[in-house]
Amino acid sequence: MDNTRRKFLKIAGAAALAGIGAPAIVKLTSHTAFASEEAGHAVPVPGETGVHGEAASTGVRVGMVIDMRVFAVQPMLLDQAIAACNKVHNIPHFPDRKNEIKWIWKAPYANVFPEQEVLHKSEMAKTKPFAVLCNHCDNPSCVKACPTKATFVQPENGIVAMDFHRCIGCRFCMAACPYGARSFNWQDPRPFITNYNPDFPTRMRGVVEKCNFCGERLALGLEPACVEACSGTGAMVFGDLNDPDSEIRRVLDKEFTIQRNPAAGTKPSVYYIV
Amino acid sequence: MIEKVLKGKSTYWMWLAVLGTFIAIGAACYVRQYMFGLGLTGMSRDVSWGLYISQFTFLVGVAAGGLMLVLPYYVHDYKAFGRITILGEFLAISALIMCLMFIMADLGQPLRGLNVIFFATPHSMLFWDMCVLWGYLILNCLCGWVILTAERKQVHPPKWIYIFVYISIPFAVSIHTVTAMLYCGLPGRHFWLSAIIAPRFLASAFAAGPSLIVLACLVMRKFADFDAGKEAIQKLTTIIMYAAIINTFFFLLEFFVGYYSEMPGHMHSLEYLFFGLEHDGHVYNNLVPFMWTATAFSFTGLGILAYIKIAKVFDYRLVGTAAALIFFSLWADKGLGFVFGGFVPNPLNEVTEYIPTANELGITLGIWATGFFILTLLYKIAVGVEHEIEA
Amino acid sequence: MYNKGTIIPGLVIFIVFVTFPLWYNGLNAGTVPKPDLPVGQKECVAPVGEMRDNHMKLLNEWRDAVLRDNDRVNIKVGGKEYRKGLQLACMQCHTDKEKFCDSCHTYAAVSPTCWDCHLTPAEAATKKETH
Numbered sequence: 001m002d003n004t005r006r007k008f009l010k011i012a013g014a015a016a017l018a019g020i021g022a023p024a025i026v027k028l029t030s031h032t033a034f035a036s037e038e039a040g041h042a043v044p045v046p047g048e049t050g051v052h053g054e055a056a057s058t059g060v061r062v063g064m065v066i067d068m069r070v071f072a073v074q075p076m077l078l079d080q081a082i083a084a085c086n087k088v089h090n091i092p093h094f095p096d097r098k099n100e101i102k103w104i105w106k107a108p109y110a111n112v113f114p115e116q117e118v119l120h121k122s123e124m125a126k127t128k129p130f131a132v133l134c135n136h137c138d139n140p141s142c143v144k145a146c147p148t149k150a151t152f153v154q155p156e157n158g159i160v161a162m163d164f165h166r167c168i169g170c171r172f173c174m175a176a177c178p179y180g181a182r183s184f185n186w187q188d189p190r191p192f193i194t195n196y197n198p199d200f201p202t203r204m205r206g207v208v209e210k211c212n213f214c215g216e217r218l219a220l221g222l223e224p225a226c227v228e229a230c231s232g233t234g235a236m237v238f239g240d241l242n243d244p245d246s247e248i249r250r251v252l253d254k255e256f257t258i259q260r261n262p263a264a265g266t267k268p269s270v271y272y273i274v
Numbered sequence: 275m276i277e278k279v280l281k282g283k284s285t286y287w288m289w290l291a292v293l294g295t296f297i298a299i300g301a302a303c304y305v306r307q308y309m310f311g312l313g314l315t316g317m318s319r320d321v322s323w324g325l326y327i328s329q330f331t332f333l334v335g336v337a338a339g340g341l342m343l344v345l346p347y348y349v350h351d352y353k354a355f356g357r358i359t360i361l362g363e364f365l366a367i368s369a370l371i372m373c374l375m376f377i378m379a380d381l382g383q384p385l386r387g388l389n390v391i392f393f394a395t396p397h398s399m400l401f402w403d404m405c406v407l408w409g410y411l412i413l414n415c416l417c418g419w420v421i422l423t424a425e426r427k428q429v430h431p432p433k434w435i436y437i438f439v440y441i442s443i444p445f446a447v448s449i450h451t452v453t454a455m456l457y458c459g460l461p462g463r464h465f466w467l468s469a470i471i472a473p474r475f476l477a478s479a480f481a482a483g484p485s486l487i488v489l490a491c492l493v494m495r496k497f498a499d500f501d502a503g504k505e506a507i508q509k510l511t512t513i514i515m516y517a518a519i520i521n522t523f524f525f526l527l528e529f530f531v532g533y534y535s536e537m538p539g540h541m542h543s544l545e546y547l548f549f550g551l552e553h554d555g556h557v558y559n560n561l562v563p564f565m566w567t568a569t570a571f572s573f574t575g576l577g578i579l580a581y582i583k584i585a586k587v588f589d590y591r592l593v594g595t596a597a598a599l600i601f602f603s604l605w606a607d608k609g610l611g612f613v614f615g616g617f618v619p620n621p622l623n624e625v626t627e628y629i630p631t632a633n634e635l636g637i638t639l640g641i642w643a644t645g646f647f648i649l650t651l652l653y654k655i656a657v658g659v660e661h662e663i664e665a
Numbered sequence: 666m667y668n669k670g671t672i673i674p675g676l677v678i679f680i681v682f683v684t685f686p687l688w689y690n691g692l693n694a695g696t697v698p699k700p701d702l703p704v705g706q707k708e709c710v711a712p713v714g715e716m717r718d719n720h721m722k723l724l725n726e727w728r729d730a731v732l733r734d735n736d737r738v739n740i741k742v743g744g745k746e747y748r749k750g751l752q753l754a755c756m757q758c759h760t761d762k763e764k765f766c767d768s769c770h771t772y773a774a775v776s777p778t779c780w781d782c783h784l785t786p787a788e789a790a791t792k793k794e795t796h
Binding site for chain 1: 310311312313315317318319320322323377380381382383384386387389390392393395397398399400401404456457459460461462463616617620621622623624626
């Protein structure tokens with residue numbers, strides 16, 4: 001991983017905006033290359049943020065590009081990414097569909113993009129499994145629905161986070177999410193966890209969970225576990241969507257991407273190259 | 275007045291004992307669920323709300339339905355409802371208690387329920403739902419009790435209570451509107467994402483609530499020596515008829531929008547509810563019998579009511595049958611189809627069916643029994659006061 | 666006084682009932698627990714007295730800092746840095762939940778829900794990755 005990316009990740013993870021004055025923070029924010037400053041000065045290109053376009057948020061907003069062309073030729077890669085996530089987050093494996101807990105998983109194109117389902121699809125769309133995870137929307141309907149702010153947008157990096165301590169388990173967020181990204185702990189998950197990661201908690205029964213974009217790893221300057229599992233392949237690119245010089249923006253500028261159900265107006269942060 | 279619940283005929287005690295049995299079973303089932311988690315229900319990752327939330331939704335309507343008695347009596351001074359307005363208020367109390375119990379039964383972390391107040395979140399409709407439900411419950415307890423006390427003493431109720439009576443009218447509308455907003459503001463669920471949900475909820479509420487009151491009046495006429503009066507019952511059947519017709523009309527509009535536009539998202543849930551949804555070579559249709567039974571009941575009930583009006587006959591058995599048919603059809607519509615249908619298909623266009631478990635049914639029946647238990651006690655008080663005045 | 670015959674015995678029964686825990690235990694609060702302290706580590710994030718009184722508040726503060734305010738600044742104890750958190754900081758030294766946490770919690774009859782999610786080192790070891 002190159003140096004600037006590591007720096008960005010650290011900043012995205014740590015308290016970048018607070019300026020609390022702790023030495024570690026000062027060290028991080030003293031770099032002028034910090035993403036949000038440049039994003040703040042960026043001049044919007046006419047037409048890019050038209051009436052129907054999406055106005056960019058300010059500050060760091062992490063996002064992801066999933067390049068299906070890479071996953072299509074390396075069938076094991078997505079499994080590795082999923083396994084990496086399951087391992088670091090103590091995700092249980094339930095044999096039945098009813099209890100499933102999924103942060104990142106595989107689904108056919110027709111299920112991931114039901115609104116863009118067509119009769120004559122490319123070979124890839126017909127046969128290859130797509131990666132599905134929380135979209136970390138800029139305007140998330142789950143956050144709107146939550147009656148306790150147990151799920152919320154982290155202002156420092158745009159991650160839609162969960163506070164398991166506060167969740168009352170009403171599952172309003174599950175009904176609200178237009179992407180089916182949320183899972184509920186219908187029972188104690190611990191008996192169904194294969195190996196514990198001692199650095200991360202498990203969940204208890206009665207709370208909702210989902211992908212957290214590895215907030216805990218970003219704080220250590222690491223990439224999300226799934227991205228790391230694909231490192232070097234370009235299958236998953238993670239970075240600041242608001243930084244015009246970031247790798248993810250270079251990819252987005254170059255490639256045509258699609259998003260899941262953009263009509264829902266939630267402004268997802270995950271892009272797909274199909 | 276409370277002492278009136280302690281004296282009754284043997285049928286009264288038998289009825290309470292039957293309800294008590296169901297309550298005990300429900301409590302035992304809830305203890306099991308509390309220890310294990312909601313995994314004891316039939317709910318799943320895809321159908322994440324089940325019977326509890328659907329019963330809650332239906333019962334909010336029953337509670338709001340009391341408005342159809344309060345409004346004519348207090349605003350239009352419709353005297354014939356004088357004896358039964360209290361029944362509407364007491365029905366609202368027991369229905370709301372059931373609602374709150376269903377919500378608690380549905381929470382994954384019931385002990386954290388107060389977080390809704392500690393971390394009050396105005397952009398969540400659930401927060402507002404809590405506000406209006408509690409508000410309406412308190413208003414009904416207050417108004418019901420003060421007015422019944424005044425009636426017992428045979429004096430006019432104090433003037434200040436009317437302020438709360440009038441506040442309770444928009445509150446009744448708001449409880450069901452806000453409950454509709456829990457659903458109709460969610461971007462990913464086509465079946466719910468419809469502006470007609472709130473009006474349809476209100477229309478069905480104004481039929482379901484009065485239907486239950488009619489049934490209660492007929493039961494009390496037979497067992498408790500309480501006569502609501504023919505005029506009041508007749509007026510109630512008129513209200514039920516119009517409200518049920520409007521509900522049906524709104525529902526048919528949903529059908530038109532779905533099937534004329536032929537937008538898949540707008541058709542899928544209706545298809546699942548009424549015809550069975552074919553998906554990957556399998557037809558999912560476990561709600562189809564319920565929905566068609568409800569449709570048949572609804573039209574039969576409306577037919578009977580129309581016959582009563584047109585032929586100018588009045589027969590308690592006919593009225594009771596019609597009220598029961600309409601009540602059941604509205605229950606199946608809102609207490610089953612509306613909530614379960616909204617989850618099919620899921621956002622990834624997959625189909626999972628929901629079948630409640632025995633434990634879940636036990637809790638559901640237990641909560642219904644609790645509601646009817648409270649309703650029985652409240653109606654016992656109301657009827658007792660009536661008898662006391664007449665004596 | 667009316668109904669002397671019922672009120673006074675009633676009061677007596679009430680008082681006996683309310684004071685049940687006191688006399689049942691023979692007016693003895695039992696042996697004060699002595700939690701096992703970590704070996705070789707003398708310092709904690711705060712003085713003993715403060716930790717004893719307020720460790721639960723501190724944990725809540727850390728929880729909110731890490732999860733909600735994204736303030737993941739490490740804490741320093743005895744020259745060593747720790748990430749904020751029950752698992753990541755506290756239990757690095759206080760490795761034995763049963764002998765440290767539980768000793769007082771059991772005595773005080775409180776049952777915090779921390780370990781419904783957070784793993785004790787012992788619990789984590791039960792399903793350690795082996796390869």
